[in-house]
Amino acid sequence: MVPSSASLAAQLQDQLAEGHPVWLQVGRLFTGQDTSVPGEGHLVIDRETIGYAGSAAPQVDKIRPGQTGPDFHLPNHTALPGMTDAHTHLFLEGGETDTDARSAYLKLSPEEQLQHATNRLERLVAMGITAVREAGDKVGVGLTLQARYRSAARGIMPYVDAPGAAINHEKRYGSFMARPMEEQGSPAAAVADRVTAGSHRIKLLATGIINFAKGTVTAKPQMPADELTAFVSAARGHGQQTMVHCSGNDGVDNCIAARVDTVEHGYFIDREQLARIRDLDMVWVPTIAPVQFQFEHPECVGWSPEVCDNLRRIVDDHKTHLAHALEIGVRVVAGSDAGSHGVAHGWGFIRELELMQDAGLSATQVLHTATGAGVDRMGYAERFGVLAADAKARLILTSHDVLSSVSHLRDKKIVVFDGAAFGAHEPESVPGL
Numbered sequence: 001m002v003p004s005s006a007s008l009a010a011q012l013q014d015q016l017a018e019g020h021p022v023w024l025q026v027g028r029l030f031t032g033q034d035t036s037v038p039g040e041g042h043l044v045i046d047r048e049t050i051g052y053a054g055s056a057a058p059q060v061d062k063i064r065p066g067q068t069g070p071d072f073h074l075p076n077h078t079a080l081p082g083m084t085d086a087h088t089h090l091f092l093e094g095g096e097t098d099t100d101a102r103s104a105y106l107k108l109s110p111e112e113q114l115q116h117a118t119n120r121l122e123r124l125v126a127m128g129i130t131a132v133r134e135a136g137d138k139v140g141v142g143l144t145l146q147a148r149y150r151s152a153a154r155g156i157m158p159y160v161d162a163p164g165a166a167i168n169h170e171k172r173y174g175s176f177m178a179r180p181m182e183e184q185g186s187p188a189a190a191v192a193d194r195v196t197a198g199s200h201r202i203k204l205l206a207t208g209i210i211n212f213a214k215g216t217v218t219a220k221p222q223m224p225a226d227e228l229t230a231f232v233s234a235a236r237g238h239g240q241q242t243m244v245h246c247s248g249n250d251g252v253d254n255c256i257a258a259r260v261d262t263v264e265h266g267y268f269i270d271r272e273q274l275a276r277i278r279d280l281d282m283v284w285v286p287t288i289a290p291v292q293f294q295f296e297h298p299e300c301v302g303w304s305p306e307v308c309d310n311l312r313r314i315v316d317d318h319k320t321h322l323a324h325a326l327e328i329g330v331r332v333v334a335g336s337d338a339g340s341h342g343v344a345h346g347w348g349f350i351r352e353l354e355l356m357q358d359a360g361l362s363a364t365q366v367l368h369t370a371t372g373a374g375v376d377r378m379g380y381a382e383r384f385g386v387l388a389a390d391a392k393a394r395l396i397l398t399s400h401d402v403l404s405s406v407s408h409l410r411d412k413k414i415v416v417f418d419g420a421a422f423g424a425h426e427p428e429s430v431p432g433l
């Protein structure tokens with residue numbers, strides 16, 4: 001008899017609680033280290049770390065003395081690493097689609113916004129999102145959660161790293177998440193200010209956003225190439241990466257000239273730029289979901305059919321470039337922009353992965369962008385996102401065929417996280433994300 005997810009999760013948690021290594025044999029072991037479709041495999045984990053992952057049975061020094069077979073033989077299950085959403089705004093509730101309610105939410109006190117964000121954390125882990133890279137807020141939610149993650153009494157929460165307040169220019173796009181450079185007066189001083197506040201990386205707003213009504217980026221970039229270069233150089237001086245909000249072809253050019261670490265969004269990117277991003281080992285985080293939402297739910301913002309057609313064309317073009325990027329070997333990392341209008345934390349990330357598969361990527365290519373594609377490049381403080389010896393013991397077990405369709409991430413699954421195992425299934429209709 002195949003045990004239910006909940007009872008399998010309970011058995012796993014009981015075994016891990018005994019403090020010894022637990023050996024799992026699974027039908028398919030997706031390690032997150034490449035995009036190939038895997039076969040059967042073995043995992044040995046304890047409450048903190050993966051001791052072994054591979055297609056052959058573990059050596060005796062990895063398992064309990066005298067053990068001759070796996071603790072769990074799960075031939076119908078696929079194991080994959082816990083996922084990283086590389087672009088989130090935890091202070092915002094993306095699933096709230098009513099514009100008045102969204103405005104009211106922004107007026108909540110920082111303490112209230114922190115409480116809402118805190119309520120999301122365990123739910124994200126149970127959904128399989130075991131790490132997030134925050135993309136900026138000026139109310140301190142990201143930095144507080146980053147500090148909490150690094151504290152002894154953190155409870156169940158994803159790995160968080162955060163840039164604190166993003167940096168923009170006065171009277172330009174982004175004031176809901178950024179503070180202007182003019183407050184400190186120079187790129188170096190603004191970067192130093194964020195580092196002092198506790199940032200793990202520096203978020204820059206190099207451009208505005210797509211003018212949805214006009215279907216193009218109408219504003220000139222906020223940060224010219226030389227200024228962006230000064231920001232990047234200041235950040236590197238503090239040992240920090242730069243994550244750069246950017247849409248519009250000229251803005252992407254500026255990001256490339258400045259050799260930023262990650263290009264966020266990158267709408268209107270072209271093929272030549274993608275080749276340069278690959279050659280410079282920069283990262284692209286395409287964030288399809290927030291724009292897709294705009295034309296799929298025009299009733300939420302009142303878009304006309306013409307505007308929706310423009311937005312659909314922009315997203316189609318973005319998806320074509322995403323497929324091309326994978327073909328030529330650009331390092332693409334998945335991020336949802338969760339917290340944006342219509343992009344709920346957790347579910348919005350799965351939606352992002354579905355849209356990436358829609359673009360023509362294989363399910364394993366998509367899962368790689370959500371797991372191992374970023375590990376050696378993104379400057380995270382811990383090793384996760386791969387099923388490999390010495391990485392964090394955070395993984396998903398599912399009997400659904402996620403290696404053919406990432407939509408199956410929506411189905412019931414087990415998430416193992418630092419000795420805890422979650423097997424309950426929360427429907428998408430539960431609010432608060």
Ligand SMILES: [Zn+2]
Nearest residue numbers: 087089135337
């Ligand atoms: Zn964002």
